[in-house]
Amino acid sequence: MSRVDQFGLPVGEPVADWAPRPLPPRAALPGRYCTVEPLHRDHGPSLFAAYSEDAGAMWTYMGYGPFPEDGAFQAWLDEQASSEDPRFHAITVGGEALGLAAYLRVQPEVGVIEIGHISLAPRLRRTTAATEGIALLMRRAFDELGYRRLEWKADALNAASAAAAVRLGFTYEGTFRKATIYKGRNRDTAWYAIVDDDWPLIRSGLDSWLDPANFDEQGRQIRPLAAAGGAPL
Numbered sequence: 001m002s003r004v005d006q007f008g009l010p011v012g013e014p015v016a017d018w019a020p021r022p023l024p025p026r027a028a029l030p031g032r033y034c035t036v037e038p039l040h041r042d043h044g045p046s047l048f049a050a051y052s053e054d055a056g057a058m059w060t061y062m063g064y065g066p067f068p069e070d071g072a073f074q075a076w077l078d079e080q081a082s083s084e085d086p087r088f089h090a091i092t093v094g095g096e097a098l099g100l101a102a103y104l105r106v107q108p109e110v111g112v113i114e115i116g117h118i119s120l121a122p123r124l125r126r127t128t129a130a131t132e133g134i135a136l137l138m139r140r141a142f143d144e145l146g147y148r149r150l151e152w153k154a155d156a157l158n159a160a161s162a163a164a165a166v167r168l169g170f171t172y173e174g175t176f177r178k179a180t181i182y183k184g185r186n187r188d189t190a191w192y193a194i195v196d197d198d199w200p201l202i203r204s205g206l207d208s209w210l211d212p213a214n215f216d217e218q219g220r221q222i223r224p225l226a227a228a229g230g231a232p233l
Helices: 041-051 070-081 128-144 159-167 199-210
Strands: 035-038 087-093 096-107 112-120 149-155 171-182 185-195
Touching: 035 128, 041 070, 041 087, 041 096, 087 128, 096 128, 112 128, 128 149, 128 199, 149 159, 159 171, 159 185, 185 199
Parallel strands: 112 149
Antiparallel strands: 035 087, 087 096, 096 112, 149 185, 171 185
16 A cells, blocks of 8 residues: 555655765776776776777767777776766776776765666677676675666667666666757667666576576586576576
């Protein structure tokens, strides 16, 4: 039964002992397959080299890029490295930066945070390290910082981003039509989210999937993420 106020109108459940959550720290997140590090200008050369292995399609759904030469990329990266929101992180493997992801639209007062600006070099895509990198940011948001809601947004035409969100356990919540304009094009924005009530099952699935026992000698998964704990593909 819904709660009602003194006027008989339905209201949400009380949030007991709530306090604003901390901002994400500038601290590394070490994992088994990768490390997520606060973005630093020194990540620039390896990122530019790794991104250059892509023909340019990786920038189609980003509000910036492509970067035809390393000077332009380094200037952009230097600006992002000092940004508070979005707060960028490099995903590194063996000390080499191969991708970026950021926290953004951080609302500590209500416990809402978003993961976005995800760009992965070809060598990082569809790897265990890529999944772990995003999982580490998810764990920080919920387990370390105590946020209530983690969001993921994408151009509604970006099928790869939508598939990644659902695979990681995010729930599709709807599409905001004509949400913005970028690169001279309309963008309808698809919204996905995980809330703290969802997180224990999703975390269990991620932990099970990332366990070394779930991979054969060639590094191939034995069980897909859906079978490891409920996060759908």
